[in-house]
Amino acid sequence: MKIGLAGFGHETITFWPGVTELAAFERVAHHGQDVIDKNRGVNSCIGGFIAVLEPRGIEMTPICDAMGGATATVADEVYQFYVAKMSKGFAAVAGELDGILLAMHGAMVTESRQDPETDAVGEIRQAVGRDIPIMVTFDLHGNKDDSILQQAAAVFGYHSSPHVDMAETGRRAAQAMIGMLKGDITPVAVLKKPGIVVPSVYSATTVDPAKKIIDGVRRWQKHPGVVDVSALFGFAWADVRQLGMSLIAVTDNDPDLARQVVDDLCGLAHQHQKALTGREKFSLFSVKEGISRAVELAKTAEKPIVILDHADRTSDTTFVIRELIAQGAKKAAHPLFHDPQAAKACLAAGIGGRVELEVGASTRWRDGGPMRVTGHVLWADQCRYIGTGPMSKGHEIDLGPTAIIDTDGIWLQFTTYEASLIDQDPFIQCGYQPQDFDIIVTKSKTHFRAVYEKLAAEIIIVDAPGQCPADISVFEYRNAPQDLYPLNAK
Numbered sequence: 436m437k438i439g440l441a442g443f444g445h446e447t448i449t450f451w452p453g454v455t456e457l458a459a460f461e462r463v464a465h466h467g468q469d470v471i472d473k474n475r476g477v478n479s480c481i482g483g484f485i486a487v488l489e490p491r492g493i494e495m496t497p498i499c500d501a502m503g504g505a506t507a508t509v510a511d512e513v514y515q516f517y518v519a520k521m522s523k524g525f526a527a528v529a530g531e532l533d534g535i536l537l538a539m540h541g542a543m544v545t546e547s548r549q550d551p552e553t554d555a556v557g558e559i560r561q562a563v564g565r566d567i568p569i570m571v572t573f574d575l576h577g578n579k580d581d582s583i584l585q586q587a588a589a590v591f592g593y594h595s596s597p598h599v600d601m602a603e604t605g606r607r608a609a610q611a612m613i614g615m616l617k618g619d620i621t622p623v624a625v626l627k628k629p630g631i632v633v634p635s636v637y638s639a640t641t642v643d644p645a646k647k648i649i650d651g652v653r654r655w656q657k658h659p660g661v662v663d664v665s666a667l668f669g670f671a672w673a674d675v676r677q678l679g680m681s682l683i684a685v686t687d688n689d690p691d692l693a694r695q696v697v698d699d700l701c702g703l704a705h706q707h708q709k710a711l712t713g714r715e716k717f718s719l720f721s722v723k724e725g726i727s728r729a730v731e732l733a734k735t736a737e738k739p740i741v742i743l744d745h746a747d748r749t750s751d752t753t754f755v756i757r758e759l760i761a762q763g764a765k766k767a768a769h770p771l772f773h774d775p776q777a778a779k780a781c782l783a784a785g786i787g788g789r790v791e792l793e794v795g796a797s798t799r800w801r802d803g804g805p806m807r808v809t810g811h812v813l814w815a816d817q818c819r820y821i822g823t824g825p826m827s828k829g830h831e832i833d834l835g836p837t838a839i840i841d842t843d844g845i846w847l848q849f850t851t852y853e854a855s856l857i858d859q860d861p862f863i864q865c866g867y868q869p870q871d872f873d874i875i876v877t878k879s880k881t882h883f884r885a886v887y888e889k890l891a892a893e894i895i896i897v898d899a900p901g902q903c904p905a906d907i908s909v910f911e912y913r914n915a916p917q918d919l920y921p922l923n924a925k
Contacts, residue, residue, distance in 0.1 A: 576668055588622050794849070808840070
């Protein structure tokens with residue numbers, strides 16, 4: 436048995452000015468045998484594919500693994516480069532392949548394509564023919580419609596946000612592929628959209644309302660005849676025709692059961708649509724109110740107070756840092772503030788050196804504008820490591836030249852490459868512990884919860900403007916269906 440492997444994905448904010456170029460993908464991409472070597476034992480979908488296939492002695496043909504971040508619209512050149520590479524690579528061995536497993540995100544948008552990942556599967560399908568089954572994994576935040584099922588035998592989405600189950604999702608897909616190739620199952624997939632747009636801050640599956648949806652998914656997952664069930668919550672800041680939640684069921688040759696599953700889950704989503712879109716009470720504070728609460732609680736709390744600045748996608752908006760300084764916050768940590776020039780200046784000054792910097796707000800778009808900070812350099816060096824957290828386990832993390840300053844009692848970490856706080860590693864790698872601080876700022880939307888729900892005394896979600904606010908009515912959607920909730924509730 437021989438299985439082809441590849442990864443290609445991105446989480447695209449179509450309202451973000453400019454484009455994401457090929458270089459941003461190639462900085463973290465792997466090609467050929469490195470796809471296997473760099474994903475073995477890693478919490479990634481390809482890592483999950485390998486974990487199932489390799490012990491069984493199944494030969495793997497890896498092509499590429501190019502997973503972008505959450506940035507502006509992807510340049511068409513990126514699509515052309517990787518899709519040509521996958522199509523040609525798989526076509527060259529099509530006579531030997533038994534199946535293809537693809538790891539994608541599901542919310543990529545390019546300059547000329549609203550659903551490039553489905554288009555990519557279609558081009559691969561055209562290159563290898565109709566007889567080779569293709570199965571695809573997607574991020575929980577993918578925007579998909581049933582056109583993907585015209586190209587793929589089955590699709591599988593994460594069950595968790597924070598995404599601690601990326602490898603597990605890959606294992607689910609690989610096991611289904613093997614079952615299909617052995618003739619043990621005949622996958623039949625159905626996808627249904629409930630017509631709901633969920634801002635990511637409401638998609639944390641460790642708490643309601645999203646937890647209720649995933650509980651329903653897991654309940655159906657155990658039902659006889661069901662191969663797999665997924666709930667994609669979608670990515671709200673992509674103006675595309677397939678915007679919004681998708682419920683997906685894969686059964687063993689039972690389309691009626693698959694429809695029953697997605698109908699039930701769509702009903703559950705409708706039942707909780709107000710909570711899923713922030714139209715029922717959800718504890719979002721203004722920046723001023725949230726930081727005031729954090730400062731007050733920190734006076735007596737035995738564990739850190741975590742402030743979630745959920746709308747920041749550039750990791751350099753200045754709304755929260757300004758207010759922390761304005762309110763005189765002390766023993767506050769603001770890790771992973773993305774500013775390459777600030778990091779470079781701190782390295783030049785050296786540990787103990789005094790710096791005065793203009794930092795942040797690199798896009799000049801919903802970012803609060805740059806601000807001046809002064810302080811002494813506490814730490815400065817290259818920062819590369821292997822992730823140890825539940826979501827980043829095994830991943831190669833490269834923050835590039837990194838520095839930390841103390842500015843009026845605030846621990847401010849500058850990085851060259853963008854990242855968000857999802858575990859303790861950004862502290863530990865620089866000789867600190869999260870417990871050293873009374874207040875910690877994170878911008879990771881939901882992923883921080885895998886570690887910080889237990890570590891924090893309280894989580895305070897602030898509704899700073901940012902690039903991806905909870906209130907999506909601030910943007911004009913032209914391609915998305917206008918009957919989606921809450922777009923139709925303006």
